[in-house]
Amino acid sequence: MTSHPQIPTSLDPVPQLDLAMQYAAIGAEIRTAVEQVMASQQFVLGREGTALEQEIAKLCGVAHGVGLASGTDALILALRACGVQAGDEVLLPPFTFVATGSAVSALGAKPVFVDIRPDTYNMDPAELARRVTPRTRAIIVVHLYGLPADMDPILAFAKTRKLPVIEDNAQAIGASYKGRPTGSLADACCLSFYPTKNLGAYGDAGMVVTNSAEIAARVRTLRNHGQSAKYLSSEPGWNSRLDEIQAAILRVKLRHLSNWQRARQSHAAEYNRLFSQIPGVMPPLAPDGFEHVYHQYTIRIEQRDALHKFLGERKIGSTVYYPYPLHLQPLYSALGHKAGDFPHSERAAQEVLSLPMFPELRKEQIARVVETITKFLKC
Numbered sequence: 250m251t252s253h254p255q256i257p258t259s260l261d262p263v264p265q266l267d268l269a270m271q272y273a274a275i276g277a278e279i280r281t282a283v284e285q286v287m288a289s290q291q292f293v294l295g296r297e298g299t300a301l302e303q304e305i306a307k308l309c310g311v312a313h314g315v316g317l318a319s320g321t322d323a324l325i326l327a328l329r330a331c332g333v334q335a336g337d338e339v340l341l342p343p344f345t346f347v348a349t350g351s352a353v354s355a356l357g358a359k360p361v362f363v364d365i366r367p368d369t370y371n372m373d374p375a376e377l378a379r380r381v382t383p384r385t386r387a388i389i390v391v392h393l394y395g396l397p398a399d400m401d402p403i404l405a406f407a408k409t410r411k412l413p414v415i416e417d418n419a420q421a422i423g424a425s426y427k428g429r430p431t432g433s434l435a436d437a438c439c440l441s442f443y444p445t446k447n448l449g450a451y452g453d454a455g456m457v458v459t460n461s462a463e464i465a466a467r468v469r470t471l472r473n474h475g476q477s478a479k480y481l482s483s484e485p486g487w488n489s490r491l492d493e494i495q496a497a498i499l500r501v502k503l504r505h506l507s508n509w510q511r512a513r514q515s516h517a518a519e520y521n522r523l524f525s526q527i528p529g530v531m532p533p534l535a536p537d538g539f540e541h542v543y544h545q546y547t548i549r550i551e552q553r554d555a556l557h558k559f560l561g562e563r564k565i566g567s568t569v570y571y572p573y574p575l576h577l578q579p580l581y582s583a584l585g586h587k588a589g590d591f592p593h594s595e596r597a598a599q600e601v602l603s604l605p606m607f608p609e610l611r612k613e614q615i616a617r618v619v620e621t622i623t624k625f626l627k628c
């Protein structure tokens with residue numbers, strides 16, 4: 250008997266993310282790359298890591314890349330390399346993954362929140378002047394969901410105050426702002442290769458990329474126990490080295506990234522086309538000159554929690570990124586914030602919902618997601 254590939258039916262689950270499909274397509278390439286690392290028996294700080302640093306720096310349009318153990322470490326070490334110390338203040342949006350804030354706290358510095366724009370979910374440059382103080386030492390900008398933040402006014406503000414700007418580019422590798430890639434837009438840029446990211450490792454990994462030879466050298470020293478020469482440490486550092494197996498896997502996946510990115514962008518265009526007929530759903534915005542790479546395809550809808558449940562009951566995956574803005578997290582209760590302090594972040598936390606989005610998603614699956622949302626709105 251001939252076996253036929255399974256034909257998807259309209260009732261098959263639609264996951265929010267399906268990494269198994271990606272592995273099915275590239276597994277052979279991955280296994281070869283991992284096998285080569287095994288054969289070399291070089292597991293830390295070897296040729297794969299160095300090659301990946303160069304390739305990612307090139308993609309981001311900058312001179313240097315320093316491979317690290319995670320995106321969180323990238324933030325901590327970039328902040329350190331930019332001179333942030335205990336007692337300093339760092340400006341950042343409260344509507345982000347907690348790591349953006351906890352990296353600041355890890356250095357004993359204080360996160361000072363700057364509300365977002367309600368249409369892009371990224372830092373509102375007009376809010377910076379209200380939050381800056383004489384103790385401010387840096388700004389972290391997050392390119393949330395894959396959309397670059399509005400960098401020009403942020404950089405102009407930072408220049409007047411002589412503040413370094415760090416891009417938290419965990420979610421937007423490959424995106425661009427007015428023709429310039431994210432990663433090249435500020436003093437230093439932090440990447441996460443957490444498995445679910447657009448370029449994801451098979452474990453934790455991260456990188457700092459920068460045009461500054463000084464910042465790159467500092468991060469390189471800090472990631473390896475503050476050693477300026479072998480067994481000679483000039484300052485306290487970390488062990489935050491990117492391992493060779495992850496670097497080799499990431500190099501394989503990097504070869505596919507632009508195709509995957511195009512697929513994400515085409516899925517987003519299809520969602521947008523279908524949602525344009527449906528009042529009550531706000532699709533993601535990508536202003537002119539801002540290239541969105543759709544790490545997430547995130548809609549906004551007032552009845553968010555009910556929709557999330559409705560989709561789940563019909564086996565359609567969706568996720569809330571993020572249900573609690575940082576200023577209302579128990580972690581930051583000592584900062585004394587209350588509901589109402591950052592209204593746009595709070596409203597976004599109540600209304601956003603990320604829908605299925607991954608390169609292998611099919612047109613009929615997108616249609617099913619949108620049809621189901623249409624049914625929900627009619628209920």
Ligand SMILES: Cc1ncc(COP(=O)(O)O)c(C=O)c1O
Nearest residue numbers: 319320321346348419441442443
């Ligand atoms: C916006 C943002 N910042 C920082 C991080 C931290 O990266 P990692 O999980 O690699 O430490 C992540 C991802 O998890 C993220 O989404």
